[in-house]
Amino acid sequence: MLPIVWGKEPKLEFFFQYLVAGITYGTIYAIVAIGFNIIYNATGIINFAQGEFVMLGGMTAVTLNQFLPLPLAILGAVVITMIVGAVIEIVFIRWLHKPSVLRMVIITIGISILIRETALHIWGESVRALPYFTGSSTSSINLGGVYISSQILWVVGVGALAVAALSGFFNLTMLGRQMRACSANRDAARLCGIDAGNMVTLSFVLSAAIGAIGGAVVCPITYVQYDSGTPLAIKGFTVAILGGLGNSTAAVGAGMILGILESFSIWVLPTAYKEAISIAILLLILFVKPSGLFGSAEAARLKEF
Amino acid sequence: MLRIKNLESGYGRLKVLKKVTMHIGAGEIVTIIGANGAGKTSLLRTISGLIRARSGEILFDLQEIGALPPEKIVFLGCSMVPEGRQVFAPMTVRENILLGAYPQYRKRRGDAVRDDFERIYGIFPRLKERERQLAGTLSGGEQQMLAIARALMARPKLIMMDEPSMGLAPLIIKDIFAIVTRLREEGNTVLLVEQNAKAALGIADRGYVLETGRIIMEGTAEDLLSNREVQRAYLGRDLDAEGRM
Ligand SMILES: Nc1ncnc2c1ncn2[C@@H]1O[C@H](COP(=O)(O)OP(=O)(O)O)[C@@H](O)[C@H]1O
Numbered sequence: 001m002l003p004i005v006w007g008k009e010p011k012l013e014f015f016f017q018y019l020v021a022g023i024t025y026g027t028i029y030a031i032v033a034i035g036f037n038i039i040y041n042a043t044g045i046i047n048f049a050q051g052e053f054v055m056l057g058g059m060t061a062v063t064l065n066q067f068l069p070l071p072l073a074i075l076g077a078v079v080i081t082m083i084v085g086a087v088i089e090i091v092f093i094r095w096l097h098k099p100s101v102l103r104m105v106i107i108t109i110g111i112s113i114l115i116r117e118t119a120l121h122i123w124g125e126s127v128r129a130l131p132y133f134t135g136s137s138t139s140s141i142n143l144g145g146v147y148i149s150s151q152i153l154w155v156v157g158v159g160a161l162a163v164a165a166l167s168g169f170f171n172l173t174m175l176g177r178q179m180r181a182c183s184a185n186r187d188a189a190r191l192c193g194i195d196a197g198n199m200v201t202l203s204f205v206l207s208a209a210i211g212a213i214g215g216a217v218v219c220p221i222t223y224v225q226y227d228s229g230t231p232l233a234i235k236g237f238t239v240a241i242l243g244g245l246g247n248s249t250a251a252v253g254a255g256m257i258l259g260i261l262e263s264f265s266i267w268v269l270p271t272a273y274k275e276a277i278s279i280a281i282l283l284l285i286l287f288v289k290p291s292g293l294f295g296s297a298e299a300a301r302l303k304e305f
Numbered sequence: 306m307l308r309i310k311n312l313e314s315g316y317g318r319l320k321v322l323k324k325v326t327m328h329i330g331a332g333e334i335v336t337i338i339g340a341n342g343a344g345k346t347s348l349l350r351t352i353s354g355l356i357r358a359r360s361g362e363i364l365f366d367l368q369e370i371g372a373l374p375p376e377k378i379v380f381l382g383c384s385m386v387p388e389g390r391q392v393f394a395p396m397t398v399r400e401n402i403l404l405g406a407y408p409q410y411r412k413r414r415g416d417a418v419r420d421d422f423e424r425i426y427g428i429f430p431r432l433k434e435r436e437r438q439l440a441g442t443l444s445g446g447e448q449q450m451l452a453i454a455r456a457l458m459a460r461p462k463l464i465m466m467d468e469p470s471m472g473l474a475p476l477i478i479k480d481i482f483a484i485v486t487r488l489r490e491e492g493n494t495v496l497l498v499e500q501n502a503k504a505a506l507g508i509a510d511r512g513y514v515l516e517t518g519r520i521i522m523e524g525t526a527e528d529l530l531s532n533r534e535v536q537r538a539y540l541g542r543d544l545d546a547e548g549r550m
């Protein structure tokens with residue numbers, strides 16, 4: 001079914017514009033999904049407050065930017081969100097002894113409501129945004145006939161960097177390996193002298209960090225409000241499931257799929273349906289292939305070993 | 306080296322270990338034999354800190370460790386090779402071994418770790434060949450070797466092994482026991498838990514017999530091997546099992 005809006009002469013630029021928009025949103029979804037995965041791998045918990053980390057990153061950066069230069073404001077926002085992540089783990093999660101999944105779902109949803117209400121109290125309902133990092137909201141860059149705003153390059157670039165940095169951290173550093181060891185086999189990790197409790201705190205700190213970075217780079221485009229974390233959490237969760245829970249490489253691919261599907265859906269569906277796509281995908285994948293698009297029986301077997 | 310007195314522990318309301326008293330001297334191989342469900346694994350998990358002791362004392366190098374978490378106990382020099390190997394399946398063989406050296410890194414002995422790699426690969430050349438392979442793809446015997454290698458990287462004063470021969474082919478079991486003997490020759494102290502009583506007593510200096518959470522007998526390996534009670538209850542059954550293999 002070809003999009004009707006293309007008219008008689010399909011315009012290639014339009015195609016690219018939609019593609020670029022899709023990739024931009026896909027990057028953000030992937031970042032949120034990776035945040036889910038980091039905590040899931042360390043604890044088996046789905047942290048439904050993940051979207052709130054993104055919101056906090058954006059909101060705090062906007063506030064700090066009133067009296068700090070932009071890079072410092074973003075750095076400060078990331079650090080503050082990391083501290084929030086650590087506090088959440090230490091106050092709400094750490095003392096729980098082998099909690100049930102349902103209990104964890106209720107607790108993390110509770111945390112997300114708590115953060116949202118606190119944000120409402122601090123910032124009110126107003127919608128805010130950081131300025132574009134370079135150029136302005138009206139200027140754009142010409143990439144082979146396609147005009148894209150410079151902030152999109154920032155989103156995709158910073159997203160790619162964050163993913164690469166995380167991957168390096170998990171695969172090349174002792175600390176990253178310790179975290180992977182804890183998620184592979186907690187008791188065996190403790191028998192190697194690894195403090196599993198600290199690794200869980202670290203997972204909250206890391207996923208708060210990546211969420212906040214995402215929130216800061218994307219808010220010039222999407223704006224940010226006290227409750228903008230929730231829809232992102234749903235999208236990010238869809239992407240995490242689509243890629244296979246815990247698999248961050250696949251989350252990047254899945255993020256692109258959802259972002260691009262949403263973006264092109266405007267051609268064939270009324271705009272109102274755009275939001276329904278992720279829910280539809282989520283339900284479909286949960287029914288058809290709960291291990292995720294890229295989840296293989298082999299990987300699942302290895303994980304359970 | 307290790308001195309346990311009236312140790313009791315269990316899971317929830319279930320009390321598994323009852324008044325266990327035993328000791329291990331430096332340089333010894335001590336074995337604990339007992340039927341399935343006797344509490345051997347629970348005993349090792351209690352010593353290593355994975356299960357909290359309820360009462361009694363565990364002295365390691367004269368220090369009370371009964372209330373310490375496992376990560377602290379490893380740092381003191383008491384390592385365990387857990388039952389069922391428990392390697393980090395989605396990580397490479399080399400990463401598994403490296404993680405075993407974590408206490409050495411914390412003690413800032415990074416250079417020593419490189420020598421330790423050489424030493425470990427000397428004992429287990431198979432692991433060097435498979436350095437880059439994921440641990441989950443190794444055979445059972447190779448995984449057991451990896452689990453031992455990982456524990457050795459911490460340079461433990463005492464290494465506890467929980468049924469290292471479980472589920473392995475006879476030839477590989479021979480290799481594993483040869484390695485345990487070699488470890489002792491290099492000055493290590495070993496606490497070996499086995500259902501394969503004959504093989505274990507064959508290499509051990511002393512042994513304890515555990516039955517439903519109590520030590521019912523102890524003595525030198527020769528004494529236990531020639532004890533009629535032990536022969537009937539543990540060695541007889543063992544021979545049957547070997548016959549079936
Ligand atoms: N995680 C556990 N929870 C509750 N009971 C357990 C657990 N592990 C072992 N047990 C019980 O403790 C007893 C001793 O088990 P274990 O220490 O594994 O014996 P062994 O290693 O000698 O076979 C058994 O009765 C077993 O059912």
Ligand SMILES: [Mg+2]
Binds near residue numbers: 345346
């Ligand atoms: Mg056992």
